Amino acid sequence: MIVAVTMNPSVDISYPLNRFKFDDVNRVESVSKTAGGKGLNVARVIAQMKEDVICTGVVGGTIGDYIVQQLDGRHIRNDFLRIESESRNCIAILHEGMQTEILESGPTLSEQEGIAFLEKFEGLITSASLVTISGSLPKGLPTHYYCKMIEISHKKGKRVIVDSSGESLKQVLMHEKKPFAIKPNTAEFSQLMGFEVEAEIIDLKRTLSHKIFEGIxxxxxxxxxxxxxxxxxxxxxxxxxxxxxxxxxxxxxxATVAGFSVALNRNQNVATVLKTAMTTGMLNTMEAGTGYINKNKFKQYFDFVKVEKID
Known part of the structure; x- marks a missing residue:
């Protein structure tokens, strides 16, 4: 079983408009509302790959109820810490070929709620084979909070994949206990290193040899x-x-993290792990919905992915 963690999930609301009128009324005919958050996207794709997964994190209020209902409706198991504060909405206004986003910051967690989730997390991962931690931390939790989750995972002998950015990722990499895997994109990688990382092999190899990545x-x-x-x-x-x-x-x-997790969980070889990860990432890109793939196209695109070992 894979445990997919989303500490600050949301309801993602999409408003498509032909034209966005400022300082005026904008009427929307079709609205899309989905349970959002990076870890929930990961879990949806894992479930579509027919691998056992459970979602966890922190939800609250009527928005939290909606998130759980959405997951239940897709038969994705979940076990969240429930709090009284309201979970967040993230709004995307699609207009004239552009996307304007309005993102709520979400609830502020108390120290006691932070401790309560770690206790829940420790119990949940007892029967897990792999853990994914995705996205940002809610307000109120310290930037080293993911380090505590990795410590618990190490104690339980569980592999952890971290897909985060900024200070929380930096704290993870500077900590004594390391995650099993990380998946930054080039922008997050550059932000982490403090300089623009060029997408050239020699530059990437040099950067990845930095001591901050030792043990991963x-x-x-x-x-x-x-x-x-x-x-x-x-x-x-x-x-x-x-x-x-x-x-x-x-x-x-x-979706890339999801495919990566599924292949690792199935103990597949390096080439298959990487090809699976890239294929699920591509398939998500080809769909209108976020965190969705057309599994029928998997083998076709899997065969087109090339993995080359670099000396």
């Missing part, structure tokens, strides 16, 4: 249409993908 088994740097550059142990790989028709790139990184 897998580092997958996703590069959009250019595929990914990967460090596994002491080996380096370049992964290339075919040209595809992009419908909605949002959530493709989460």
């Amino acid at each position: 088994e897998w580092i997958v740097v996703s590069m959009g249409s250019k595929g990914a550059f990967v460090k596994h142990g002491t080996d380096y790989y370049q992964v290339t993908i075919p040209e595809i028709d992009v419908v909605n790139p949002v959530g493709s990184g989460d």
